[in-house]
Amino acid sequence: MINILKIAGAAVALAVVVVLALAAGKPDEFRVERKVTIGAAPAKIFPWLEDPRRTVEWSPWEKKDPKLKKTFSGAAKGVGAVYEWDGNKDIGAGRLEIVEAEAPKKVVMDLHFLRPMEGRNVARYEVTPVAGGSEVAWSIEGPMPFVSKVMYVFFDMDKMIGAEFEKGLGDLKVLAEKP
Numbered sequence: 659m660i661n662i663l664k665i666a667g668a669a670v671a672l673a674v675v676v677v678l679a680l681a682a683g684k685p686d687e688f689r690v691e692r693k694v695t696i697g698a699a700p701a702k703i704f705p706w707l708e709d710p711r712r713t714v715e716w717s718p719w720e721k722k723d724p725k726l727k728k729t730f731s732g733a734a735k736g737v738g739a740v741y742e743w744d745g746n747k748d749i750g751a752g753r754l755e756i757v758e759a760e761a762p763k764k765v766v767m768d769l770h771f772l773r774p775m776e777g778r779n780v781a782r783y784e785v786t787p788v789a790g791g792s793e794v795a796w797s798i799e800g801p802m803p804f805v806s807k808v809m810y811v812f813f814d815m816d817k818m819i820g821a822e823f824e825k826g827l828g829d830l831k832v833l834a835e836k837p
Contacts, residue, residue, distance in 0.1 A: 684802060684810050686802055687799065687801055688799065688802050689799040690820050690823065691795055691797035691798075691820075692796055692820050693793055693796075694793070694794050694824075695794075697790055698791050699792060700787055700792045702834055703762070703830070704761055704762035704765075707785070707794075708735045710735075710739050710756070711735075711741075712735075714728065715833060716826055716829035716833055718825040718829070719745075719749055719822065722749055726745040727744040728742070729743075730742075735756075736756060736759040736761075737756055739755070739756045741755075742754075750771060750773040750774045751773045752770055752773075754769050755767065755768045755770075763785055763786075766780065766781075769800075775806075777800060777803075778801075779799060779800030781796070781797065
């Protein structure tokens with residue numbers, strides 16, 4: 659029995675060492691981006707990007723918690739517009755502030771997540787004219803602390819966040835292409 663416990667303990671210790679070694683090899687920063695082509699001019703799309711009150715119309719996270727508490731403050735739109743949320747375990751809590759807006763090309767946001775895990779990231783919407791409309795890119799980037807690197811061993815952040823970005827961009831496309 660003691661030998662079985664020793665072997666089991668050694669196996670667990672080895673598994674922990676492997677996970678920590680894999681985590682140590684992960685990058686210090688992450689970036690996730692998705693794009694969609696929308697059959698509308700940048701000027702028609704931009705109002706849904708520069709105004710947090712309108713962003714909630716297509717954000718995939720809004721649908722995950724019908725009781726989500728929202729607070730808007732600062733500027734009505736563009737630089738200084740602030741959106742704070744407090745939701746269930748799927749949404750968490752945090753604060754978004756638009757720190758740069760260049761109509762109709764780009765919106766840059768400072769994202770401060772409070773729960774489930776604290777973090778500070780930068781999110782961007784970039785709109786580029788293309789034949790037949792616009793390409794909209796949605797990205798998020800930020801530091802990858804060691805705890806996040808350990809989680810990244812088990813979960814693919816690009817797939818998780820990317821899938822949500824794809825849903826949101828799909829909903830934005832529907833809204834922006836309406837006559």
